[in-house]
Amino acid sequence: MSDSLTLSVSSPDEAREPFLRLVARAALVDGQPPFNDQALVDIGKGTRSLLLAERTSTVVGAAIVGQGEFEFVIxxxxxxxxxxxxxxxxxxxxxxxxLLAWAHGDHPASRRLAASHGFRAVRTLLQLRRELPASAGPGTELPPGISLSTFRGGADVDDWVELNARVFADHAEQGGMTAEDLRFRMSEAWFEPDDFLLLRDAEGRMIGYNWLKIEPDDDRVGEIYVVGVDEAHAGQGLGRFLMNRGLARLVERGCAQAALYVDGENTRAVALYRSLGFTDHTIDVQYRQVLTGRPRG
Incomplete structure (x- = not known):
């Protein structure tokens, strides 16, 4: 039938224009991007596939598939x-x-579609936000022997990948980031080295970081992209220091709001963020298919 849906594999370069238009429209209506950053990085690296869905020769949707999971948007x-x-x-x-599948926003239609095709929720990712003041307040002091700097490439790449892997050892997605993943993000328009805050101990070892992300076409909201502290230095207030310094940096950059994503089960991190004034904004849900055979419905 002429109005049936067809899928075709597309390269990110060939599909760039229709794909970006689709993503922008969906983000505008839904209030958040339809695909997560790692999926976009992976299609750029060629480790996942980008599929365009067409109806009557018009692009009406897209999916990113690979590594045992998928995301799609209409x-x-x-x-x-x-x-x-x-x-x-x-x-x-x-x-x-x-298969694993992400539903960004936890919309009722997504829940119904997941249930009717044998998927159950296995993970929740909270997006929290807070308003930022017009000017940064006074900063807090670091413990003796610990210094703050910003990312400068070179040896910082390997040092950060190693530390990030330790901090997120139980988190396959974040903890599995490679130097290639990092360099791919460094090539993005939003990357700014001075927005990548690093902590080092007296011997120069990297022990903490707060990586910020501000999209060039939406600088009203600044994201705490990923923050972490070496477990060996837990309990020294370094996580709170990095958060406060990151928020101050977002204020310096002119952002009006701060956003971050955190696993709902990470109670310690959620408690820290809420104590800093963050509140619920949206929820992403990851589903796993558990039904075999034909879908219901």
Whole structure:
């Protein structure tokens, strides 16, 4: 049928224009991006596939598939026509069971679609936000022997990858970041070395960091992209110092709001962020397919 949905594998370069338009429209309507950063990095590296969904020769959706998981979005102009269900079923017909899938925003339609196709929620990712003051307040002092600097490439790349792997040893996605992943992000338009704050001990070892992200086309909201402290230095207030210094940097950059993502089960981090004035903004849910055979519905 001429109005049936078709999927085609596309290279990020060939699909750049329609894909970016689709992502921008979805983000505007939904209030958040339809794909996470790691998925976008992976299609750039070629370790995941970008699929464009077309109907009557018009791009109406997109999916990123690979490494045992997928994410997809339907253009807001084409929703309420069952295209999300069609796209999901095409993806499932061409994949093995046990897939993971992200639903950004935890919309009721996503929950219904997941339940009808044998997926259950296995992880929640909270997006928290807080308003920022017009000017940065006085900073707090670091413990003796610990210094603050900013990212300068070179040896900082390997030092950060090693520290990040230790900090997030139980987090396969974040802890698995490689030097290649880091360099890919360094090539992005939003990357600014002075927004990548580093802590070192008296011997010069990297022991903590707060990496900030400010999109060039939306500098009202600054993101605490990832923050971590070496477990050997826990209990010294370094996480709170890095957060406060990061918030001050966002104020210096002219941001009006700060945002961050945190796993709902990370109670210690959630408590820290809430104590700093962050409140709930949206929720992302990761689902795993547990049903075998034909989908229900």
């Amino acid at each position: 253009d807001p102009e084409w929703r309420e026509e069952g295209l999300g269900r069609q796209l999901l079923e095409i993806l499932l017909r061409n994949s093995e069971a046990g």
